[in-house]
Amino acid sequence: MIELAAPHPAIQTVTLLPNPQFGDGESETCEVATKRAMDGTLYTYVKSKAGRRRLTLPLNLSRMKALELRAFIQSYFASRVRLTDHLDQVWVGHFTCNPFEFSTPKRAGGWPGGEMQTIQLEFQGVKQ
Amino acid sequence: MADLRVTRQVAEVVASDPPAARLLRTTCQVAEVVASDSPPERVLRVTRQTVEVMASDPAPERKLRVSRQAVEAMASDPAPLPGVEVTRQGVEVLGHFIPPDPGLEVTRQGIEVLAQSASGLIVTRQGVEVLATAPDGTFVSATNDLGLSQTASHNVVAGRSAANTLSLTGSAAVNRTTARSASNALSLSGTAGVNTVYFVGASNSLSLADQAAGEVVKLAHSALSFSQQATRTIVRQVTAESVLALDDAADASKVTSRYASNALGLTDAARVNTAFAVEASNTLLLADQAVGEIIRDAYSTLTLDQQATCSVVRQVSANSSLTLDHAAKGVGSFAVSAENTLILDVQATRATVIVSEASSSLLLGQQAESNLSRTVSASNVLALLGSATGVATSIIECSASNALSLADQATVTMVRVIGASSALLLGSQTEGSLSKAVSASNALALVDSASGLAVHTIEVSAESDLSLWHWAEGRNSSIYVQGDNDLDLDGGAHGNKVAHVAATTPIYFTEITYNRLTFDEIEVEHGIFDAASVYIYNDPDPTENMLSFGQRSGVVHVRADGINVTATSALALTQWADPTPTGDAASQLTLGHSATVTASKVATNTLALNQHASFTIDRFISAGSILNLHQAVNVVLVKGCVDRSYTPFVGSTDDPNAPAPPSSIVPTLDRVEGVELYWPVNAPTMTVTLRGPELDNKDRLRFQRINRETRGGTLIVFADPIWPKVQQLTLEFVGLEEQEAQSLLSFITVTLGKEVGLRDWENRHWAGVIVSPDEPIIRNGTHNISTALEFEGVVA
Numbered sequence: 001m002i003e004l005a006a007p008h009p010a011i012q013t014v015t016l017l018p019n020p021q022f023g024d025g026e027s028e029t030c031e032v033a034t035k036r037a038m039d040g041t042l043y044t045y046v047k048s049k050a051g052r053r054r055l056t057l058p059l060n061l062s063r064m065k066a067l068e069l070r071a072f073i074q075s076y077f078a079s080r081v082r083l084t085d086h087l088d089q090v091w092v093g094h095f096t097c098n099p100f101e102f103s104t105p106k107r108a109g110g111w112p113g114g115e116m117q118t119i120q121l122e123f124q125g126v127k128q
Numbered sequence: 129m130a131d132l133r134v135t136r137q138v139a140e141v142v143a144s145d146p147p148a149a150r151l152l153r154t155t156c157q158v159a160e161v162v163a164s165d166s167p168p169e170r171v172l173r174v175t176r177q178t179v180e181v182m183a184s185d186p187a188p189e190r191k192l193r194v195s196r197q198a199v200e201a202m203a204s205d206p207a208p209l210p211g212v213e214v215t216r217q218g219v220e221v222l223g224h225f226i227p228p229d230p231g232l233e234v235t236r237q238g239i240e241v242l243a244q245s246a247s248g249l250i251v252t253r254q255g256v257e258v259l260a261t262a263p264d265g266t267f268v269s270a271t272n273d274l275g276l277s278q279t280a281s282h283n284v285v286a287g288r289s290a291a292n293t294l295s296l297t298g299s300a301a302v303n304r305t306t307a308r309s310a311s312n313a314l315s316l317s318g319t320a321g322v323n324t325v326y327f328v329g330a331s332n333s334l335s336l337a338d339q340a341a342g343e344v345v346k347l348a349h350s351a352l353s354f355s356q357q358a359t360r361t362i363v364r365q366v367t368a369e370s371v372l373a374l375d376d377a378a379d380a381s382k383v384t385s386r387y388a389s390n391a392l393g394l395t396d397a398a399r400v401n402t403a404f405a406v407e408a409s410n411t412l413l414l415a416d417q418a419v420g421e422i423i424r425d426a427y428s429t430l431t432l433d434q435q436a437t438c439s440v441v442r443q444v445s446a447n448s449s450l451t452l453d454h455a456a457k458g459v460g461s462f463a464v465s466a467e468n469t470l471i472l473d474v475q476a477t478r479a480t481v482i483v484s485e486a487s488s489s490l491l492l493g494q495q496a497e498s499n500l501s502r503t504v505s506a507s508n509v510l511a512l513l514g515s516a517t518g519v520a521t522s523i524i525e526c527s528a529s530n531a532l533s534l535a536d537q538a539t540v541t542m543v544r545v546i547g548a549s550s551a552l553l554l555g556s557q558t559e560g561s562l563s564k565a566v567s568a569s570n571a572l573a574l575v576d577s578a579s580g581l582a583v584h585t586i587e588v589s590a591e592s593d594l595s596l597w598h599w600a601e602g603r604n605s606s607i608y609v610q611g612d613n614d615l616d617l618d619g620g621a622h623g624n625k626v627a628h629v630a631a632t633t634p635i636y637f638t639e640i641t642y643n644r645l646t647f648d649e650i651e652v653e654h655g656i657f658d659a660a661s662v663y664i665y666n667d668p669d670p671t672e673n674m675l676s677f678g679q680r681s682g683v684v685h686v687r688a689d690g691i692n693v694t695a696t697s698a699l700a701l702t703q704w705a706d707p708t709p710t711g712d713a714a715s716q717l718t719l720g721h722s723a724t725v726t727a728s729k730v731a732t733n734t735l736a737l738n739q740h741a742s743f744t745i746d747r748f749i750s751a752g753s754i755l756n757l758h759q760a761v762n763v764v765l766v767k768g769c770v771d772r773s774y775t776p777f778v779g780s781t782d783d784p785n786a787p788a789p790p791s792s793i794v795p796t797l798d799r800v801e802g803v804e805l806y807w808p809v810n811a812p813t814m815t816v817t818l819r820g821p822e823l824d825n826k827d828r829l830r831f832q833r834i835n836r837e838t839r840g841g842t843l844i845v846f847a848d849p850i851w852p853k854v855q856q857l858t859l860e861f862v863g864l865e866e867q868e869a870q871s872l873l874s875f876i877t878v879t880l881g882k883e884v885g886l887r888d889w890e891n892r893h894w895a896g897v898i899v900s901p902d903e904p905i906i907r908n909g910t911h912n913i914s915t916a917l918e919f920e921g922v923v924a
Binding site: 001003005006007010011012013014015016017018029030047048049050051052061062063064065067068070071072073074075076077078079080093094096098099100101102103104105106107111112113114117124 | 758759760762764766769770771772773774775776777778779780781783786787788789790791794795797799823824825826827828829830831833835837840841842843845846847853854856
């Protein structure tokens, strides 16, 4: 289960989401630039980004949960969000994807709203 | 009405309206006519009513209309009516009118009216000038404006006394008046005990004439920055009156009198008059005070110059000129050596000096034993003249300058002692063939002893101690000036060397005896030709003549706050004579003069009056730091299917900057058939209904945000709430009929760029714009037309 809480640190709203689908990603945001001198010496220039990482979470949501997430995003798209991922790791950061695209790939009988919607959230934050 | 021209005739009518009736209303225009009445005629009578109208005219340009005649009319009213008085505006017009027009000038009468009128009137410069030239009897109440009394009430605070001390800013508008009321205005009432000091300070320094510039505060603090005041005539006048001008310091009486009259009053000046003169001559030079730099002189106050312009100084210089200029050699050294001892020739001839010594400080101890000691003391010179005539005759003349002469005729053993002054007790002892002992009381002892070979042994010791101690003190209730002048003259000469020279040189004997070998008579001379040198050589005690002049001048200027500061001037004259074995008497005169003058500091510190005139504004400065603490409460209830249903947990917060939380109300989704487009939104007149879109419809949320990374890599995201939030639907339709497709195209054509309504398959109504008008319809087959639609809007 993924927990989104915002705004951080004075949390006002909490939204619970199901675990992401396989294919989720976690990567560094740091950058490295390499320069090689004429004599072959390699110089690297790095940006560490203060330990910030990029999380990519593909979610399959019910229609109602998608609406909840949609409302959550509309409120806190620019706020600091505390994200507790499915590994119980707590992250604090921001949503970085734009636009947020909800797609309705198929029907989902029995799920609230009768449809399944997918969205791929991109989140950048620092692990707490 | 404004076009009506008021003629003189009209004005006359108005002016002639008696005060009792006053039925006619004097307008401004009428007043102008009256005021512009040229001097030759001046037929029109300016009534008080007219003047009131002129004075109360708010229009600035009409101020010039108030003429002298008008003011005179106001002033000449013997019985002013209640409510009718000379207004401030009228006087201001008089004062500010530069250059004055003929006939428009400030008259004494007008100013007197002002001065006698109620407070609050501002007397302008021009008005004051008029008053200044007025004869006696003109009353000016300019002093009312300089109220500085409140400044003393906040001394205790003194938090920032440096800046806030003398806040006389309130009196800036009355500076010109200050010149006249300097004595009254600067009433530092709190310092009643320092009134005298204050006068000195006020006259010399504390002329607060520059209060208008706001530098009064600085003056008061630095307290000694009075330089700028010298440039003002009024200040200089005050200075002259306060008479710190010690310009004729050489004349002690004048200085004393001025001191007495002024703040520096040396109350004991009469008693220490002479001493003060010495001080003044030696040390106290307060000159150039009349040049306007009195203040500075007063600060430096005690420039100790050794100017020997006074009689007392000359005496001292005479003493210091005691030179042992002729070293005794041979016979002549006898007399010279005696002179070397103490040559006080000049002083001895002046009775005044002696009197002064007797009264003050010249202690000639050895003279006290007899009445003639005075003469002897003067004759410390003790000139011993020796003359030898004949073989067996030794004539020794010992003359103590005027009194003592020793004549020794060397006729065998005869010793003739001439003590005319009898100051010297000359005792003669004869031992053997020739023995003489001469002693001059305590100071001059001539001992002549001859034993054996009749060698004269004369010991002469002369000792003279001269000490001058002089002390001058002046004191006032406020300023305490103390001057010390210590002059110590120590002249001491003792030892056998001087004496034996005098005795031995002229005395020699010739003896006839027998040669033991030949038994012939031979003459053998015995004499003490250079015995002096022998004695000097053998004498273990050095002969020295120490003369020291000690002069110390201390001036203490006691400030009002009681801090003593001393100024010392030390003048030391040391003289030391060391006869060499060869008989040469060397004289070394060392003049050491060390003058430590701290008088400048004295004066500088003395007149620091800054502590009395301190006014501190107790300024309360509050520093605020607002710490906003916000709290938020949220409860998460995890139960079944919370990850599928619409269950946002919305708490509460008091943070006003927190974004609006999402709605906790579960949205209602009603399944309906198809999608409907309609226009206009509020009152649709055109509607197109399509079947429901295919799956994979998109719902995009696009926000305007700013993403920035700090130098440390921290991501900062910001979005203003008013920035656009775009919601976009992407719908794809298939299986449309031709009619539906054409209706859609027609709808797009008609509503191009217009806000249309969209009811989706969940019965939600959107309001927005179709942003893909060029999307084609594709005829995939019969009754199978597909198309796509992009709609940007918001849920209504």
